[in-house]
Amino acid sequence: MTAKQAPTPDSERPAAETHTLNGTIESIRFQNINKARGRFTYNVELTVRVASVDPPPTLWRDDYKPEKLRVRVAQGLRWSSVPAKEQAALAPDGPKPQLNPERWRAYASGESVELKIRVTSVDLAHLVSP
Numbered sequence: 181m182t183a184k185q186a187p188t189p190d191s192e193r194p195a196a197e198t199h200t201l202n203g204t205i206e207s208i209r210f211q212n213i214n215k216a217r218g219r220f221t222y223n224v225e226l227t228v229r230v231a232s233v234d235p236p237p238t239l240w241r242d243d244y245k246p247e248k249l250r251v252r253v254a255q256g257l258r259w260s261s262v263p264a265k266e267q268a269a270l271a272p273d274g275p276k277p278q279l280n281p282e283r284w285r286a287y288a289s290g291e292s293v294e295l296k297i298r299v300t301s302v303d304l305a306h307l308v309s310p
Contacts, residue, residue: 193203196304198308201295203228205287206248210279213256220259220275226251226287227297237299244302253287253307264310 206227214221228249240246259267259275270281282289297305 182236189263192282197235197237197298199297199299199305200232200234201249201251201293201305202231203293203298204231205229205289205291205293207289208281208284208287210257210281210284212275212277222254222257222259222279223252224257224284225298226253226293228293232299233299239299246303248303249297249299249305250303251295251305251307255306276303 189292206229209225209227210222212220213223227249230246231251233249246278262270268276271279287293296308298308299305
């Protein structure tokens, strides 16, 4: 029988790699993650056409350069906590399982962006809080 290892404390875990993504926002997507009928809780992702990622993530092969990268900019955004004016701009007919607005807060389709990200898979990253 082997001894059970204690979990590594957060203070001893290596810091996640942070990267700078430069590119153009291709689309904005709100995806409902709440399975309860009539309840809407969204993950908000940008699809960014990649110009550069510096430094390149270690989980990407040396010859891999994605054309697009999904960047999660909000996780678990409750529709009920979104101000009424913003709700009307995002979904004039009310919330739906998926919303694809042209603009949300500081983000707009077609605009160039520079984002600090943490890459979590070959095609998904999360925005690093400023």
